[in-house]
Amino acid sequence: RRSRRGVEPQRLPAAGWTAYDPTLPPVGEGTIHKATFTVKEAQQEVAPGVTQQVWTFNGTVPGTTLHGRVGDTFEITLVNDGSMGHGIDFHAGALAPDEPMRTIQPGESLTYRFTATKAGVWMYHCSTMPMSLHIANGMYGAVVIDPPDLPPVDQEYLLVQGEQYYGPAGAPGNADKIAARTPDAVVFNGYPNQYDRTPLTAKAGQRVRIWVLDAGPNESLAFHVVGAQFDSVWKEGGWLLRCGQAPGQASGACTKPGIGGSQTLDLLASQGGFVELSPPAAGHYSVVNHEMTLAERGAHGVLAVTG
Amino acid sequence: RRSRRGVEPQRLPAAGWTAYDPTLPPVGEGTIHKATFTVKEAQQEVAPGVTQQVWTFNGTVPGTTLHGRVGDTFEITLVNDGSMGHGIDFHAGALAPDEPMRTIQPGESLTYRFTATKAGVWMYHCSTMPMSLHIANGMYGAVVIDPPDLPPVDQEYLLVQGEQYYGPAGAPGNADKIAARTPDAVVFNGYPNQYDRTPLTAKAGQRVRIWVLDAGPNESLAFHVVGAQFDSVWKEGGWLLRCGQAPGQASGACTKPGIGGSQTLDLLASQGGFVELSPPAAGHYSVVNHEMTLAERGAHGVLAVTG
Amino acid sequence: RRSRRGVEPQRLPAAGWTAYDPTLPPVGEGTIHKATFTVKEAQQEVAPGVTQQVWTFNGTVPGTTLHGRVGDTFEITLVNDGSMGHGIDFHAGALAPDEPMRTIQPGESLTYRFTATKAGVWMYHCSTMPMSLHIANGMYGAVVIDPPDLPPVDQEYLLVQGEQYYGPAGAPGNADKIAARTPDAVVFNGYPNQYDRTPLTAKAGQRVRIWVLDAGPNESLAFHVVGAQFDSVWKEGGWLLRCGQAPGQASGACTKPGIGGSQTLDLLASQGGFVELSPPAAGHYSVVNHEMTLAERGAHGVLAVTG
Ligand SMILES: [Cu+2]
Ligand SMILES: [Cu+2]
Ligand SMILES: [Cu+2]
Ligand SMILES: [Cu+2]
Ligand SMILES: [Cu+2]
Ligand SMILES: [Cu+2]
Ligand code: NA
Ligand code: NA
Ligand code: NA
Ligand code: NA
Ligand code: NA
Ligand code: NA
Ligand SMILES: [Zn+2]
Ligand SMILES: [Zn+2]
Ligand SMILES: [Zn+2]
Ligand SMILES: [Zn+2]
Ligand SMILES: [Zn+2]
Ligand SMILES: [Zn+2]
Ligand SMILES: [Zn+2]
Ligand SMILES: [Zn+2]
Ligand SMILES: [Zn+2]
Incomplete structure (x- = not known):
C-alpha cells in the first residue's frame, strides 16, 4: 500500500527519465508569437515508481513556456487530442473568457489570441471543470512577459x-x-x-x-x-x-x-x-x-x- | 448523509432567496456616522439545502457595511438580541479593547465609538470566545475607509x-x-x-x-x-x-x-x-x-x- | 487520552515556569559578534501539562537571539552536546552551505562565520534532515539586523x-x-x-x-x-x-x-x-x-x- 506521502527521495526515476529543463527559454523573434498547444493524455512516471495518467499541453508538465515582451501578441492554436473536454485560460492576456476559454471536445481545436500588455509571470491552465483536477493532473504552465527595463542576468x-x-x-x-x-x-x-x-x-x-x-x-x-x-x-x-x-x-x-x-x-x-x-x-x-x-x-x- | 464538501452547485436556493448586495454602499453624509448593530440569532439557508442557525450583526452575513473617509467618527450601538454573550471588535479604529470589545449579555447594549484615522478595508467581528465559531457562524463584516485621493470608478x-x-x-x-x-x-x-x-x-x-x-x-x-x-x-x-x-x-x-x-x-x-x-x-x-x-x-x- | 488540539488555556504551567523574554536584546558592542550555540536535548514542559524532549540551541526555544547592524560579522561556534546529528543554517548570511551547514555528530563542533550585509529578521534553524522535525522540536531562532536608519522606539x-x-x-x-x-x-x-x-x-x-x-x-x-x-x-x-x-x-x-x-x-x-x-x-x-x-x-x- 502506497504511503500517504508518496515521495521516497531515495528511490530512482526509471531508466531514460529526463528532467524538465528549468532554463527560461529566450524571447521569440518578432512581436507576434504563434504556437500550437496540443492536449495529450498519457501515462507518465510522475515520481519515482509512480505512474499516473497525466493530462498535458504539448506532452510536458508544466506545458510549453511562452516568453515575450510587453505588447507582444500570442496566437495559440489549442488542439484537443485527448479523450475528454479541455480548454485553456491564459492569465497573460485580458479578454472576455466566453469564447477563447470554452471547453472543446476531443478532435476539436480553437484559436486563442491575446496581447500581453503587462509584464509578469502569468499562469495558464486548463479551463474545464473540475479545474482543480485538470490542474493537478498537469494542465498548467507559464507565460513570462519581461518588464521593458529588466537587466540581463547570467x-x-x-x-x-x-x-x-x-x-x-x-x-x-x-x-x-x-x-x-x-x-x-x-x-x-x-x-x-x-x-x-x-x-x-x-x-x-x-x-x-x-x-x-x-x-x-x-x-x-x-x-x-x-x-x-x-x-x-x-x-x-x-x-x-x-x-x-x-x-x-x-x-x-x-x-x-x-x-x-x-x-x-x-x-x-x-x-x-x-x-x-x-x-x-x-x-x-x-x-x-x-x-x-x-x-x-x-x-x-x-x-x-x-x- | 451530507458530503464533507457540502456545496452542490447544481442545487437551487429556496424560493424567495435573495443575494447579498455586492455593491459598496456610498459614504454617509457628514463626518459622524451613527448606526445600531443588533445581534440576531436566526435560522437561515446558508447554502442550497443547508439551514443553520447563524449569528449576525443586523440579520445579514456579512453584517452591515460601513463606508467613510479618513477622520470620520463612527458611533455604533451594539444591542444583543441573542441568547448568549456577544461583543464586537472593529479593526477600523485604534482604542483600548477592554471596554468597547467586552462581551455583553442578552438584553444588554453598549456604545462603541471610534475614529477612523487610516484608510483601508477593516474587518469587524464578534469579540466573544471562541471567536473562530462566532466568526464562522456569521459575525463579521467590513468598514471601508477611502484613501483621500481615491479616484472614482464606474x-x-x-x-x-x-x-x-x-x-x-x-x-x-x-x-x-x-x-x-x-x-x-x-x-x-x-x-x-x-x-x-x-x-x-x-x-x-x-x-x-x-x-x-x-x-x-x-x-x-x-x-x-x-x-x-x-x-x-x-x-x-x-x-x-x-x-x-x-x-x-x-x-x-x-x-x-x-x-x-x-x-x-x-x-x-x-x-x-x-x-x-x-x-x-x-x-x-x-x-x-x-x-x-x-x-x-x-x-x-x-x-x-x-x- | 490527550485531545488532538492539546492546548488547554485554563491549565497552569508547572511551578517555577518562566516565560521566554520577548524583549529584543540590544545590539552587541563592536562589529564582530562571537557566540557559542550549544545543541542540547532536554525534557521540557512545552505547554501546560505537556512534557516533551525538545532539541535546542542553548537550551531555549527559540534559541539565542542575535542582534546586529548591517555589515556586522558573526562568528558562531556550534557545539553538538546532543545524542544525534545536528547542524545550523543562518539565513542572515549569504554563503556556500556545504561546509558551515553540514551536520555534525555528538561531541563535534564547527565554526560558522557570516557577515550580515542586509537588514531584516532572518531565521536560523537546524539544517539536519528531517528539518521539519528538528524545527518543530525547537531548533530555530532569529537574527535581527537593523536597517541603518531605523528610528529608536520606546x-x-x-x-x-x-x-x-x-x-x-x-x-x-x-x-x-x-x-x-x-x-x-x-x-x-x-x-x-x-x-x-x-x-x-x-x-x-x-x-x-x-x-x-x-x-x-x-x-x-x-x-x-x-x-x-x-x-x-x-x-x-x-x-x-x-x-x-x-x-x-x-x-x-x-x-x-x-x-x-x-x-x-x-x-x-x-x-x-x-x-x-x-x-x-x-x-x-x-x-x-x-x-x-x-x-x-x-x-x-x-x-x-x-x-
Ligand atoms: Cu483539461
Ligand atoms: Cu486561473
Ligand atoms: Cu458572537
Ligand atoms: Cu480581529
Ligand atoms: Cu537538529
Ligand atoms: Cu531555512
Ligand atoms: Na493547507
Ligand atoms: Na485572468
Ligand atoms: Na485591531
Ligand atoms: Na492551512
Ligand atoms: Na538561505
Ligand atoms: Na503574502
Ligand atoms: Zn531534496
Ligand atoms: Zn483564470
Ligand atoms: Zn526575458
Ligand atoms: Zn461557479
Ligand atoms: Zn481584532
Ligand atoms: Zn468610497
Ligand atoms: Zn490568550
Ligand atoms: Zn535555509
Ligand atoms: Zn535594533
Whole structure:
C-alpha cells in the first residue's frame, strides 16, 4: 500500500527519465508569437515508481513556456487530442473568457489570441471543470512577459510549483485527496526533487534570476534558496525589492543594494514573480518551499555553483 | 448523509432567496456616522439545502457595511438580541479593547465609538470566545475607509470571504470542523456561488474596483478575476500597483499603467485591499479564490459584462 | 487520552515556569559578534501539562537571539552536546552551505562565520534532515539586523511563531502530525499563550515595534494586534508602510502617517518583518495570529498598556 506521502527521495526515476529543463527559454523573434498547444493524455512516471495518467499541453508538465515582451501578441492554436473536454485560460492576456476559454471536445481545436500588455509571470491552465483536477493532473504552465527595463542576468530559470495527488497506478489522480488538500507530492516543474539529481547551475558571483510561479491548485509557496539572499524581488507586477543596478550591468554582486534583503518570497496559488541572487562561492544551494513538510514532499532542488 | 464538501452547485436556493448586495454602499453624509448593530440569532439557508442557525450583526452575513473617509467618527450601538454573550471588535479604529470589545449579555447594549484615522478595508467581528465559531457562524463584516485621493470608478463592489462549517440541520455550525480547518464551504458575502446566479455587472471598458476582505476565520484568499488583469492593487494600507490615472478620470482603461500587472491578490485571514480592472469586452468573467478547491467549495462568482 | 488540539488555556504551567523574554536584546558592542550555540536535548514542559524532549540551541526555544547592524560579522561556534546529528543554517548570511551547514555528530563542533550585509529578521534553524522535525522540536531562532536608519522606539519586542506536534510524554514530537500539518499548538516564543500570563508591556502613547518571524515549519501567520493599527510595516527587506517620522523622534504618535494603515502582516513560513504601533490608551491589547483556529491553539498573547 502506497504511503500517504508518496515521495521516497531515495528511490530512482526509471531508466531514460529526463528532467524538465528549468532554463527560461529566450524571447521569440518578432512581436507576434504563434504556437500550437496540443492536449495529450498519457501515462507518465510522475515520481519515482509512480505512474499516473497525466493530462498535458504539448506532452510536458508544466506545458510549453511562452516568453515575450510587453505588447507582444500570442496566437495559440489549442488542439484537443485527448479523450475528454479541455480548454485553456491564459492569465497573460485580458479578454472576455466566453469564447477563447470554452471547453472543446476531443478532435476539436480553437484559436486563442491575446496581447500581453503587462509584464509578469502569468499562469495558464486548463479551463474545464473540475479545474482543480485538470490542474493537478498537469494542465498548467507559464507565460513570462519581461518588464521593458529588466537587466540581463547570467542565469535565468523558471520554476513552477505544482501538486500531485495519486490515484491507483495509471489513474488520472485522486479528486478526494484534492478536496482534502492532502497532496502526495509538491513539485517544481512536474517531478519531485528532480533538481536534486540534475541541479540548476551557476558560477560563483554570477547573477541568477529565478522566475517562480505557484500553479497550485491549492498550496502556497514560501520560496527560499539556502545560502543565498535575494537583493531583488518582483511579485505580481511590481518590485518588492530592487537592486540599484544599471541596465546592462549583469554580472556580479548588486552594486547599489537596498538596505534590506529577502530570505523568502511568498506566493499563493496562481501568483508569480522572480527573485535575484548572486551565490558568493562554489557549493550546493538548496532551492525549497520553506514550508518544510512540502519541501520534504518534493518541493526541493539544488542550485549547484562552481568556482 | 451530507458530503464533507457540502456545496452542490447544481442545487437551487429556496424560493424567495435573495443575494447579498455586492455593491459598496456610498459614504454617509457628514463626518459622524451613527448606526445600531443588533445581534440576531436566526435560522437561515446558508447554502442550497443547508439551514443553520447563524449569528449576525443586523440579520445579514456579512453584517452591515460601513463606508467613510479618513477622520470620520463612527458611533455604533451594539444591542444583543441573542441568547448568549456577544461583543464586537472593529479593526477600523485604534482604542483600548477592554471596554468597547467586552462581551455583553442578552438584553444588554453598549456604545462603541471610534475614529477612523487610516484608510483601508477593516474587518469587524464578534469579540466573544471562541471567536473562530462566532466568526464562522456569521459575525463579521467590513468598514471601508477611502484613501483621500481615491479616484472614482464606474462600478465599486465589496466581497468578503467567509467560511461555513456545517453542523446538523438548524445547528450553529460545527466547532470540530473549524478546529480541523475543513470548511464545508468558502463563500463570498455569505453564500456559496451566489454571484453565479446574480452576477456583479459592468459595461465593457468601464473601470471596476472590487474591495476584498478575507474574514477567515482560517483560510487564505488568492483573489483572481478570470479574463481580467489588475492594473491597480491596494493591500493593507498601501498601493502594491497603481495606475497613473489622474483623479476624476474615472472611465476606461488605465492611461499611464505601470509596466506590470497583477493576476492575483493574496490575503491571509483578516487582511483586506482592493483591485481595479477594466474588462475589455462583453462576457462572463469569473471571480474566484484561485485556491481551486476553495473556489469549487463556493468561493466563486461572476462579473457579467455587457457591451 | 490527550485531545488532538492539546492546548488547554485554563491549565497552569508547572511551578517555577518562566516565560521566554520577548524583549529584543540590544545590539552587541563592536562589529564582530562571537557566540557559542550549544545543541542540547532536554525534557521540557512545552505547554501546560505537556512534557516533551525538545532539541535546542542553548537550551531555549527559540534559541539565542542575535542582534546586529548591517555589515556586522558573526562568528558562531556550534557545539553538538546532543545524542544525534545536528547542524545550523543562518539565513542572515549569504554563503556556500556545504561546509558551515553540514551536520555534525555528538561531541563535534564547527565554526560558522557570516557577515550580515542586509537588514531584516532572518531565521536560523537546524539544517539536519528531517528539518521539519528538528524545527518543530525547537531548533530555530532569529537574527535581527537593523536597517541603518531605523528610528529608536520606546518598546521593542520579538515574537517568533513556532508549532508543536506532541508525541507521547517525553518524546521528541510526532512526525506523522507534522506530515499531516495538524499542529497541537501554535506558539509565540515557544510556549502557548505565555504572554497572556506575563504580557508584553508599554505605556499609552508609546511607540512599540514588534519584530515577527514565522519559523514554521508549516503554518502561515496573520499577525494582528487587537485595538491597534500598524502605521509602519517592514517585510522581507523593505517597508510596506512607513510613518514619516524623523529619526530620533521616538515617542508618541506617528506625525506624518501615510494615508493607510495595516491591520495584519502576512508571513509564510520562514518570512519575517516588523510592525509599529502606538497604543492610544491603557488596556489589554491581544497579540494574535488572526487565523483564529491557530490563535485558539496558542498563537495568542497580550500587550498590557498602562496610562
Ligand atoms: Cu483539461
Ligand atoms: Cu531555512
Ligand atoms: Cu458572537
Ligand atoms: Cu486561473
Ligand atoms: Cu537538529
Ligand atoms: Cu480581529
Ligand atoms: Na493547507
Ligand atoms: Na538561505
Ligand atoms: Na503574502
Ligand atoms: Na492551512
Ligand atoms: Na485572468
Ligand atoms: Na485591531
Ligand atoms: Zn526575458
Ligand atoms: Zn535555509
Ligand atoms: Zn531534496
Ligand atoms: Zn468610497
Ligand atoms: Zn483564470
Ligand atoms: Zn461557479
Ligand atoms: Zn535594533
Ligand atoms: Zn481584532
Ligand atoms: Zn490568550
